[in-house]
Amino acid sequence: MMFEMSDFTIGDQPMTTTQQSRIFGRTFEKLGQDRRVEVLRAYGLVDERTQGCFSTIREIRNRYLHLWSVSHDKISTDAVRCFNAATDIAKFVIGQEVRDGILHLHEKFARYVDRMTKRLDADE
Numbered sequence: 001m002m003f004e005m006s007d008f009t010i011g012d013q014p015m016t017t018t019q020q021s022r023i024f025g026r027t028f029e030k031l032g033q034d035r036r037v038e039v040l041r042a043y044g045l046v047d048e049r050t051q052g053c054f055s056t057i058r059e060i061r062n063r064y065l066h067l068w069s070v071s072h073d074k075i076s077t078d079a080v081r082c083f084n085a086a087t088d089i090a091k092f093v094i095g096q097e098v099r100d101g102i103l104h105l106h107e108k109f110a111r112y113v114d115r116m117t118k119r120l121d122a123d124e
Contacts, residue, residue: 002093003028003036005112006045033058050092053085 008015020027028036037054040046046054060078063070095106105113 002040002045005093005108006043007108008043046092050089053088053092056085057082057089 008020010019015023017027024031024035024039028039031039033054037046037051041048041051060082064072064075064078093106094109095104097104
């Protein structure tokens, strides 16, 4: 979603999937999670803290899904860590803040929601 929110362009045109493949080696969506986060970080779209949150989730997920012999003694603690990391990511993406009693969303997120709403309306 952060990639789509950011309106990646080449020149003044949105980046096509062919261009993504040429630049990243494959389309953004087909990159591994770690590589996608690295691309977002390189473009300045996520900060170090948010990158760390993505890493926390990935590392915990991989431990339970790929290492069958891992002990489940800390599963509750790990679940809370994943939840907190996901919450931090959501706060970063949405960018909400209250100013003068009004909830303000991150401008790119608001445009993304508007674009997706229009796309859904057009599909009906």
